[in-house]
Amino acid sequence: MAEGLAERSRRVAEALEGVGARGAVRELPASTRTAAEAAAALGCEVGAIANSLVFMADERPLLVMTSGRHRVDPALLAERLGRQRVRRATAEEVRAATGQAIGGVAPLGHPAPVETVVDTALEDYPRLWAAGGTPNTVFPTDFAELVRITGGTPVAVN
Numbered sequence: 001m002a003e004g005l006a007e008r009s010r011r012v013a014e015a016l017e018g019v020g021a022r023g024a025v026r027e028l029p030a031s032t033r034t035a036a037e038a039a040a041a042l043g044c045e046v047g048a049i050a051n052s053l054v055f056m057a058d059e060r061p062l063l064v065m066t067s068g069r070h071r072v073d074p075a076l077l078a079e080r081l082g083r084q085r086v087r088r089a090t091a092e093e094v095r096a097a098t099g100q101a102i103g104g105v106a107p108l109g110h111p112a113p114v115e116t117v118v119d120t121a122l123e124d125y126p127r128l129w130a131a132g133g134t135p136n137t138v139f140p141t142d143f144a145e146l147v148r149i150t151g152g153t154p155v156a157v158n
Contacts, residue, residue, distance in 0.1 A: 008100055008133035012109035016139060019108070019149045023140035025132035033103035033135040035068025042138065045069070048125040050118075050146060052105035054089040054097055057081060057115070061089065061097035064157055065107055065130070065146060066119040072157045080155055081117070104134040107150045116152035118143070123154075 005013060005025060013025040032038035035049040042049075047069030055062045055074065062081075066072050078086040094102050098110045107116065107130050122128055123143045130146065132139050147154060 005132075005137065006134050008104070008106075008109070009137045011099070012106040012133040012137070012139070015106075015109035016149070021139070021141065021145060021149050025137050025139045027132075027137050029136070031103075031135050032131065032138055038129060038131075038138060039068065042129055044127070044129065045125070047121065048128055050107070050122055050128045050130040050141070052107055052131050054094040054102075054105060054114075055086050056089050056093060057083045057086045061093065061114050062086065063098070063105075063107065063114045063116040063150070063152075064119070065116060065122065065150065065152060066157050067121040067124070070121065070158050072119075077117070077155070077157055100131075100133050101135070104131050104137065106131050106133045106139075107146060107152075109133055113151070116150040117155040117157065118147050118150065118152040119157045120154050121156070121158075122146065
């Protein structure tokens with residue numbers, strides 16, 4: 001399943017297999033660094049792209065799986081999670097928390113568990129696509145599976 005993939009994507013593929021996910025990591029010829037690029041490469045709506053965005057919630061990493069169709073409101077997210085402050089993580093904080101670079105952060109396969117929230121807007125799509133550990137790898141999933149495999153909390157993020 002993970003043969004021929006970059007090391008980061010192999011880790012994601014192994015993590016998916018370990019949690020019994022149905023989809024497999026696949027490499028695309030074009031970049032999927034942004035939701036728009038991923039949607040174009042996959043031929044789907046931008047909202048069906050499950051963006052993996054890392055924030056710092058009270059200075060602890062928080063992975064937000066959000067629909068590609070909108071932006072996360074950090075102040076609203078802080079309020080809904082009962083946190084003092086939520087801010088975008090720096091590139092260094094993203095890599096430290098996930099072992100992956102911005103543009104390819106997968107929802108799992110990190111060095112240690114990262115608290116995760118899953119945008120309830122993703123429920124609108126029967127098939128979702130999430131990053132597979134690099135800017136040109138993805139895997140298919142759905143809302144229920146994404147919540148299950150991440151141990152995430154469903155939250156409206158905007």
